[in-house]
Amino acid sequence: MANISTLNSTAAGFDAVSPQVAGPSGRKPRKVLSRRNIILYGLLIVAALYYLLPLYVMIVTSMKGMPEIRMGNIFSPPMEITFEPWAKAWASACTGLNCDGLSRGFWNSVRILVPSVLVSIAVASVSGYALANWRFKGSELFFSILIIGAFIPYQVMIYPIVIILRELGIYGTLTGLVIVHTIFGMPILTLLFRNYFTSLPEELFKAARIDGAGFWQIYFRIMLPMALPIFVVAMILQVTGIWNDFLFGVVFTRPDSYPMTVQLNNIVNSVQGVKEYNVNMAATLLTGAVPLIVYFVSGRLFVRGIAAGAVKG
Amino acid sequence: MANSVSIRKLSLSFGAVTVLKDLNLDIRDGEFIVLLGSSGCGKSTLLNCIAGLLEPTEGQIFIKDRNVTWEEPKDRGIGMVFQSYALYPQITVEKNLSFGLQVAKVPKPEIDKRVARAAEILQIGPLLKRRPAALSGGQRQRVAIGRALVRDVDVFLFDEPLSNLDAKLRSELRVEIKRLHQSLKNTMIYVTHDQIEALTLADRIAIMKNGVIQQLDDPIAIYNKPRNLFVAGFIGSPSMNFLRGELIETGGKTVFRTNGVDFSLDGYEANGPLAAGRQVVLGLRPEHIGIDQPEADRELHQAVVDIEEPMGADNLLWLKHAGHTMSVRIAGARRYAPGSQVRMSFDMRLASLFDAQTEDRI
Numbered sequence: 001m002a003n004i005s006t007l008n009s010t011a012a013g014f015d016a017v018s019p020q021v022a023g024p025s026g027r028k029p030r031k032v033l034s035r036r037n038i039i040l041y042g043l044l045i046v047a048a049l050y051y052l053l054p055l056y057v058m059i060v061t062s063m064k065g066m067p068e069i070r071m072g073n074i075f076s077p078p079m080e081i082t083f084e085p086w087a088k089a090w091a092s093a094c095t096g097l098n099c100d101g102l103s104r105g106f107w108n109s110v111r112i113l114v115p116s117v118l119v120s121i122a123v124a125s126v127s128g129y130a131l132a133n134w135r136f137k138g139s140e141l142f143f144s145i146l147i148i149g150a151f152i153p154y155q156v157m158i159y160p161i162v163i164i165l166r167e168l169g170i171y172g173t174l175t176g177l178v179i180v181h182t183i184f185g186m187p188i189l190t191l192l193f194r195n196y197f198t199s200l201p202e203e204l205f206k207a208a209r210i211d212g213a214g215f216w217q218i219y220f221r222i223m224l225p226m227a228l229p230i231f232v233v234a235m236i237l238q239v240t241g242i243w244n245d246f247l248f249g250v251v252f253t254r255p256d257s258y259p260m261t262v263q264l265n266n267i268v269n270s271v272q273g274v275k276e277y278n279v280n281m282a283a284t285l286l287t288g289a290v291p292l293i294v295y296f297v298s299g300r301l302f303v304r305g306i307a308a309g310a311v312k313g
Numbered sequence: 314m315a316n317s318v319s320i321r322k323l324s325l326s327f328g329a330v331t332v333l334k335d336l337n338l339d340i341r342d343g344e345f346i347v348l349l350g351s352s353g354c355g356k357s358t359l360l361n362c363i364a365g366l367l368e369p370t371e372g373q374i375f376i377k378d379r380n381v382t383w384e385e386p387k388d389r390g391i392g393m394v395f396q397s398y399a400l401y402p403q404i405t406v407e408k409n410l411s412f413g414l415q416v417a418k419v420p421k422p423e424i425d426k427r428v429a430r431a432a433e434i435l436q437i438g439p440l441l442k443r444r445p446a447a448l449s450g451g452q453r454q455r456v457a458i459g460r461a462l463v464r465d466v467d468v469f470l471f472d473e474p475l476s477n478l479d480a481k482l483r484s485e486l487r488v489e490i491k492r493l494h495q496s497l498k499n500t501m502i503y504v505t506h507d508q509i510e511a512l513t514l515a516d517r518i519a520i521m522k523n524g525v526i527q528q529l530d531d532p533i534a535i536y537n538k539p540r541n542l543f544v545a546g547f548i549g550s551p552s553m554n555f556l557r558g559e560l561i562e563t564g565g566k567t568v569f570r571t572n573g574v575d576f577s578l579d580g581y582e583a584n585g586p587l588a589a590g591r592q593v594v595l596g597l598r599p600e601h602i603g604i605d606q607p608e609a610d611r612e613l614h615q616a617v618v619d620i621e622e623p624m625g626a627d628n629l630l631w632l633k634h635a636g637h638t639m640s641v642r643i644a645g646a647r648r649y650a651p652g653s654q655v656r657m658s659f660d661m662r663l664a665s666l667f668d669a670q671t672e673d674r675i
Binding site: 201203204206207208209210211212213217221222225226 | 460
């Protein structure tokens, strides 16, 4: 209470000298739509529309029947909504001799995706952790060589890898493709994990060593629980990368184990018969759905501040 | 008394950079040793070597008369407390404390007993179920100390444990660490750059510079009889006044002359004979200079007050004399206006004299 009265008396003292009645000087910040805001939002909306328009065309086209598409109004909403094209794209579109649609490719892709993502992230996180915390003689050199690998064009390595897989007897199998994906994910993922583990306070690692924990105990009990954000990042990178891969899929597998992307290409680019635009649109949307869903769902898991509390907060 | 930690001819270099040079150090059982120095002097590196987190390039380390130079940190019987606390963020305080014991496969009842004991000593019982993020800085550092405590170690290593705390908490925890040492009687090695922490906590202080221990002595000896210019300048705030001059022979006595003014050296205990003509540095601590206190046996010097800095209990005067600016600490109640004339007297028994070339005490 004493404080308040002092404050008041100080304020009164000020009143006598300075023109406080006039209020604070300077312009009050305004929240209404200013010209600057209108331009800003206008540009953003235009840019958003520009990028959303193709998606809109794809969605409406995929829900039209062929006669309606032939009328040529690609922007008009469907007069009669039909999900026939979706069903056909998923279950009965023909690629070559197979007429079971994209579903075969979808399950092939899942069979490629799951082990590739799990194995590549598991290996890369452990090597990143080792490179960050258990520096050995030549570890920097080793790391540099690994990073250079990220800059060599894939195409250069395709033929040698075909030979290697053939010699190993796994050419054309899903196992072969999983191995290829794991290896090609290694440079960028290792870089990602190494940099993340380097950014964690080194003293945590030292404390764990003094507590007597070994290589794996520190990895599983200390590092892993703190690395959730970077695991999510790595997972998004790998899921989108591997799901969208076309080149390795078409080179390293046989027709009955083609991934979804290759099969999509075969449906869309088939030269026989009428071009079924609605089926093509539906097939493309189906193929693109998986990375999109992964992105939207796990985007929320970008948990920040996991390491808060470990160091001065 | 037995040695708890012995370091023999320890050297460490990272490539071309030598951090520790041929270092020897014997720490007695139950002693509180403070490694003091500015950043980059190698004090933390030495601590990390003792902990086993860094491998020395040469030399050996003994803990409890056992050569542990190549042993894993966990087998050395040490516990360590870090500046940034280094608590595992994703588990509770209780699990933080018991982590090391779980790793060592200590039976559960024993773990519970030890955690409870540590929590009682450090008064962190109510915090056991919380996560580190929910603790204040001081509480986190207590937990970090507790983590060393539960493991029943011979030697505690502290790496600037109080540097992240604010001034008030720092002095509170300082007292607590001292109390902990008095009750546990463990050997403690404590790294800091804060001379107050060093002087208040240590049984002996090792002042380091460029990977070499400059002086290893008890705080009072370090304060009153610094072995060289570096130690003299490092310890004490405000720092010791240094006057550059030479030794002159007048009237059968050796005196110190700077800018034409002579200072009597009566009462100074030299390590050897003071040869005339030698270039020297005279060091006088601000609190060892008297102002307007005429004593029969001391000569008086006229000086002018340049600046006055009242600090409550003390009053710090900056005086101009013989071309030097000297700081003098007097009681807070004694005030002098800038420009006033004062008479200084010097207690040469507490002064220090250094060779200008070698910078060693003479």
